[in-house]
Amino acid sequence: MNDLIAYLQPPRPLKLRRNRVWRTYRGGALLDRWQGKDEPVRDGHFPEEWVASTVRARNPGREPLQDEGLSLLAGTSDPPLSLLSLLEAMPGQMLGQGHVDRYGTSVGVLVKLLDSAERLAIQVHPDRAAAQRLFGSEYGKTEAWLFLGGRRINGEAPYVLCGFKPGMTREKWERLFADQDREAMIRSLHKLYPSPGDVMLIRGGLPHAIGPGNWMVEIQEPTDITIRTERVTPSGFKLSDSSIHQGIGFERMFECFDYRTYSEEELLRKCRLRDQIAGAGAGWRERKLIGYEDTPYFSLNRLTIEACSDGPFWELDGRFSIVIVLSGQGRVMWAGGELPIEQGDYLFLPAHLGQVQFAGGQDGSLELARCFPPSVE
Template sequence: MDENTIVLDGLKPIKLTSARAWRTYLGGKLIEELHGADQPVDNHFPEEWIMSIVSARNIGREHIKDEGLSKVDIPGTNIALKNVIDRSPEEFLGKQHAEKFGSQTGVLVKIIDSAERLTVQVHPDRDKAQELFNSIYGKTESWHILGGREIDGEPPYVYLGFKPSVTREQWERLFYEQDIQGMLDCMHKYYVHPGDTFLIEGGTPHAIGSGCLLVEIQEPTDYTIRIEKTSPSGFKIDDFMCHQGLGFEKMFECFNYVNYTREETLNKWKIAPSVINDATDYKETELIGYKSTPYFRMTLVEVQNEMAVSGDGVFSGIYILSGHANIITDGESQLVNKGDQFFIPANVSSFTIQNHGKEALKVIRLFGPKIV
């Protein structure tokens, strides 16, 4: 099939294939279960990327130019969503968005399943990203906990933020000594439960713990500063994967050394859900919105029977967490199942989600940065 002859008109939701990305840590078994794999296993592909136009940054895998890129689900083709959007940004992203961001969606979403604790890390905020990487985007992100599992008898947990009195000098010393327990002791540890949502602003030290299944929505970069040279499972991490080309001394400029008590940290970065629409047939809950960050927005929809969705000239994405349904656009129906993902072009004025099951259909809705 000649991909150049395929024209997507942007008038209906575009189904995407599952894009997995290689990472330094192990996981992914629960993602494979989500997709109905016969023999799900943990491996170095613990993340599924959603409506991604960003390639993963991995040393030794630079030859894989499209790792992490979302592809359109048309059998026999290899069409990247990025190429579709590049051809007509205004049509697919919306006029106002394209005027401000060009052909960039300004957002990246991942499903993450961690079989081990991720290395202690930080991402640059926008100012540091511009200064150090010449990027208009940093990597502020948000985690919404979907579930998880016990690993070695311990329930899912995360590390977030510096404890009071931690200094840059202390943090650098712990890195050069590779005192991992000392690093962990500098941060707050929280056990997490399904429904918890956290905002991780650029510059904030953090680590997703073992056993977490979560959806992460973030700014669209893969700049990750790691201060552990070996993963908990023993994988040796290349120096570049630690400092991202900055060098070990300069990478410490990415950290924000402001610190908070345990309670202050939760008050600042744990986000309470807000029901924004509670109808007879469906309920929509905002998990994180523009009042918390201008960089992205995410809601959870639970559909009992059907729900009509208005596009409002704004692109979005959806990910089916559970159930079976039809998406109907101008009389044309697309069957959707658990684990399916769709990009919704800005030109889609409306569509209807019809639940086929007895239980509520659960759908994550995903939005890019605030325009105004």
């Protein structure tokens, strides 16, 4: 406890260690390059980076790694302190009292960076009602994707599969699963080709699969509940039964799907979000990509600061936020000091910090993603 208190005196932004997490699909080469790793980059089973995570990964077969997925604080002792331990020790200062009154010590959000080298297995996540009924979880897994770019795989641009086409029913979907008719399952979903900068909101219950070549930020409710309908991933990795139904059985897993169907136009109206200006000044521009009017579960802004320019003053207003340095380098300043930052850094801004300001460095613009917890309204 004394180590935790000392770590926060005086209040300051918290820099987090990198936190790669094992997944059933392959990827990660772009993530390696983005992080500036010196060793040869290659795709493998660590295609995701979990940022400011207090969620343990659900990876059947890797249960001995009980803390896989939890974020650790940079610059702390060995073994390093976890963000979760800090939040549990000082919830009001870290999360904000309004947040604690509503959500307790749960962060209420999970942020990831994701780099896919193959199509993910077709999947769905429960909405909150299904998560409570089937898993005893207060959170479902509504998520949103900010597409940063990507790469062509086998000559094809990055795509996503999303939403049932007209004609689908639960009976038909269960039959396709029983037959493991992969091609028919793929044809049952819309295929969309997002552009860099696009944002899509994937509400719990909506079937989907991220295609190969996508490089994105994902912000979501804080669970790792994933129902899959393919027994073997596209690269040939065999999924266990528990990886498919997450422990609730093959019959009940179909209760997680929303069987409403959409034309492509209807689906885009439902899922694709339009950003708006959140603020602008000399040398900086901030855009709101996801607002609480889109979903009460999280919010996301994107800030660009030109080289050698100061960004806006961010008043934390008694709530925390999570920052990813998407590109560039610069510094973050607060009442007690400043800290250099660069591409690939992650920060947790405690609620009691008060005010922070970012500034761009000399070489190019600084770009940040700022992720917010669920609404307390």
